[in-house]
Structure formats: C-alpha cells, structure tokens
Amino acid sequence: xxxxxxxxxxxxxxxxxxxxxxxxxxxxxxxxxxxxxxxxxxxxxxxxxxxxxxxxxxxxxxxxxxxxxxxxxxxxxxxxxxxxxxxxxxxxxxxxxxxxxxxxxxxxxxxxxxxxxxxxxxxxxxxxxxxxxxxxxxxxxxxxxxxxxxxxxxxxxxxxxxxxxxxxxxxxxxxxxxxxxxxxxxxxxxxxxxxxxxxxxxxxxxxxxxxxxxxxxxxxxxxxxxxxxxxxxxxxxxxxxxxxxxxxxxxxxxxxxxxxxxxxxxxxxxxxxxxxxxxxxxxxxxxxxxxxxxxxxxxxxxxxxxxxxxxxxxxxxxxxxxxxxxxxxxxxxxxxxxxxxxxx
Numbered sequence: 001x002x003x004x005x006x007x008x009x010x011x012x013x014x015x016x017x018x019x020x021x022x023x024x025x026x027x028x029x030x031x032x033x034x035x036x037x038x039x040x041x042x043x044x045x046x047x048x049x050x051x052x053x054x055x056x057x058x059x060x061x062x063x064x065x066x067x068x069x070x071x072x073x074x075x076x077x078x079x080x081x082x083x084x085x086x087x088x089x090x091x092x093x094x095x096x097x098x099x100x101x102x103x104x105x106x107x108x109x110x111x112x113x114x115x116x117x118x119x120x121x122x123x124x125x126x127x128x129x130x131x132x133x134x135x136x137x138x139x140x141x142x143x144x145x146x147x148x149x150x151x152x153x154x155x156x157x158x159x160x161x162x163x164x165x166x167x168x169x170x171x172x173x174x175x176x177x178x179x180x181x182x183x184x185x186x187x188x189x190x191x192x193x194x195x196x197x198x199x200x201x202x203x204x205x206x207x208x209x210x211x212x213x214x215x216x217x218x219x220x221x222x223x224x225x226x227x228x229x230x231x232x233x234x235x236x237x238x239x240x241x242x243x244x245x246x247x248x249x250x251x252x253x254x255x256x257x258x259x260x261x262x263x264x265x266x267x268x269x270x271x272x273x274x275x276x277x278x279x280x281x282x283x284x285x286x287x288x289x290x291x292x293x294x295x296x297x298x299x300x301x302x303x304x305x306x307x308x309x310x311x312x313x314x315x316x317x318x319x320x321x322x323x324x325x326x327x328x329x330x331x332x333x334x335x336x337x338x339x340x341x342x343x344x
Contacts, residue, residue, distance in 0.1 A: 049330065060319055074218070075231070076232075077214050126197070132196050204218065232300075246294075
C-alpha cells in the first residue's frame, strides 16, 4: 500500500526533502562561489590569448607614448572693459533708432568669446600673419619657400613617427571628394584657408570664468615659442578687429546724426543729437588710441617651459588596462561561442 505509506509520511510531521520534485531527487544547488571559480577556470583556459592581447596593447601604448610629439600650451587671461550692455546713454537711449543709429557699446564677455570663435576672425588671422606655413610646417619647404611637391598630407615618415597622423589621414581621405572631382587640383597646391581654420580650431581653446568675468585663451603647439606667439597674435587681431568695427559704426552714426541735425528744430532734440555726436566722436577716438579699448590683458601670453601633453605614463596605463579588459571580454565571448556550438 504505497499510497498509505506516502500519506503517513506526509502527515506524520516528517520534513520532506526540498529537492524532491515529483519523486525524483535533485542535487543541491551549488553556492555562488562556484560561479566565480568557473570564471577563474575560463580565464585560466584562455590565459595565453589574454596575455597576448594585453602585451600587444602595452606595446601600442608605449609606441604612441614614445613617438607622440610634445605639445606646449600658452595661455592668456583677459577681461572686458565694458559690461556688454552697450553705451550707457540714459535718457538718450530713446534716440538709438533714430535714422538707423546703432551706438557702439562696450563689448561684454559673451561678445568677445563669440568673436574669438568666428570663422571670419580666424580667416583674417591666417591671411594677416601668413599662418599656413606655420600650421602645416611638415609640408612647407623653408629653403624654397614653397609647398613640397607630391605631398597631400601623407608621408611615410609621418606614419612611422606619428600614428595619429596616419589615422587622421585615413579619416580625411574617407571624407574627401571622389578622385574625379579633384583631377584639376595640383598635388603641390598646398593647404587652403579652410584647412588652416580647421587647424586653428584644434589649436585654440577659449574658456570663460563666469565667477569673475575673465576669459582664458590657450594655444597648443609643438613649439613653445610659437605657442606664445599664436596667443599673442590672436589677441592683437581681436583688438584690431573690434577697434575697426567700432570706428566704422561710429562713423556711420556720425553721418546719420549730421544728416538729422539740420532738419531738427526742437531745441531739446538738437541738444540730445549734439550729445550723441560728441559720444560717437569720443568712441571713435578711443577706438583709435586706447590700447585697452575692448578688453584688458590681465595675464599676457608666456613661453611655456613644460609640455602640456602627451601624458605618457597615463597613455601606457590606459592602453594596458584597456587591452586587459578587452582580452578578458574576448575570452568569455569565445567561451560562450564554444558552449553554443557544443549545444547545437
């Protein structure tokens, strides 16, 4: 009578086996530590591939760290001389729109940062100081004062010395036009102004300290003296550009004001127009003679004595850790693929 026996067993208060399912005995579930041990076994099994990948990553990190050129950073700190809200005209502000009047107000932080990042200012900088041979010095023949023939940004020496340049060349070629579109272009044409602007975008960095209202201008270059020079000419170009714009605006305002003054009969309006004329004349003169017209240089550019990058030890450690993680991931992935193949 097996049924009675089973009923007696279940009703007698005896503990039933927790691994008894449908009369079949199930072995106890192994603890979680067993999973870590299985992971260890997988790593031990794939230790050779992990070691090879880690070693190759370390060699690549050493190669990049050794052959990457030193980059130096020169910084300058400036502060606007105005509050960015334009001229404080007081009761005369109602006349700003008179006959297209546009008062040249003092530049603020946001306006200066915007000008520093504009394409127009950097194009003026490249043409004024002939920066293309400086920016693309590897393609410039200093003795012949011309671009090297047969070079379009790719040199075998560059590949051997600077791996990043080779990668940059591949990206540039992948984004370039088809070969048919450039048949008329000579191989010794040299870089264009657009190439120079892109180079300056990677050289200059502009940051703002909103707490004190200052602007930090940085230039990164392989030559410390030229890094300081690049910062200096950017500030000079900015000053000249803002001064010339203020002068042009003031002259336009003066022309409009002198045109409106004879036809104005109201004494009060005539007095206000004469005040506006005086302010524009003052603004024009200040833009011509004041060395700190739009901004004041708090910390001028300097020649750095230490490199800014690359951080070689950091490069090696990142490559080492990254290749080790990739090797471990690849080991588990290969083990997973092997288990899937065995199941099917």
